[in-house]
Amino acid sequence: MCKLDVDKYFANNREWVKTVLGENQDYFQEIKEGQQPKALLLGCSDSRVSPTTVLGTELGELFIHRNIANVVSHSDLNFLSVMQYAVESLEVRDIIVYGHYGCGGIKAAYENKNNGLIDNWLANIKDVIRHYNAELKAIEDEEDRLKRLVELNVLEQIANIKQTSVYRDALDKxxxxxxxxxxxDFSTGIVHDLKKKYNIIPAVH
Structure with missing residues (x-):
């Protein structure tokens, strides 16, 4: 188990502040005025897939919610509240579901072992597995099968967003x-757009 190097993080923070202020003396005054994020991003809690690092965003660009395996659960009032605030108060008009290959939550759901409390959350992914069981079984290589399950999970969460009251209310307005x-894909560092890869999700719903 790695020990947390607290001094390192505080030193990094101060160095970052120095760098930011060297480029723009008013930076912190500007962001203090409020946020106007360009998108809401639902990502996985995995420590290797930090969206701000991977996408090179600045403070205030993304309104972010993360959970295990980037799931949209209709009983998850936490995410639904985040989504409502993003759409209704921050006037966000783009929502990104940001999954990743090699997802531990996806693998745990696929292996279907007893993991304790988390199994209640993984049931959302097991529903995806049941829905696409034939397609997944047709993929011989297990790694490829898990990669496809990651993609299918992202697409299903897009479908789940469409069923939320927040999304439907927005369309009604x-x-x-x-x-x-x-x-x-943290083995290459590349982010793949499934809409372009499979040409199956229109840009606007």
């Missing part, structure tokens, strides 16, 4: 909410 399905 004439708002255009653009949904994006992305998958990060």
């Amino acid at each position: 004439g708002l255009q909410i653009r949904l994006h399905a992305w998958v990060f």
Whole structure:
């Protein structure tokens, strides 16, 4: 088990502040005024897939919610509240579901072993497995099968967003909410846009 190097993080923070202020003396005054994020991003809690690092975003660009395996659960009031605040208060019009290959939550759901409390959460992914069981079984290589399950999970979470009251209310008000399905591959560092890869998700729903 790695020990947390607290001094390292505080030193990094101070160095970052120095660098930022060297480029823009008003930076912190500007972000203090409020946030206007360009998108809501639902990502996985995995420590290797930090969206701000991978996508090179600045503070204030992304409104981010993370959970195990980037799941949209209709009983998860935490995410639904985040989504409502993003759409209704921050006027966000783009929502990204950001999965990643090599996801431990996806693998645990696929292996279907007893993992304790987390199995209740993984049931959301097991539903995806049941829904696409024939397609997944047709893939001979297990690694390829798990990669496809990661993609299918992202696409299913897009479908789940469409069923939320927040999304449907936004459409009723004439708002255009653009949904994006992305998958990060930490073996290459590349983020894949599933819409372009499979040409199956229109840009605007």
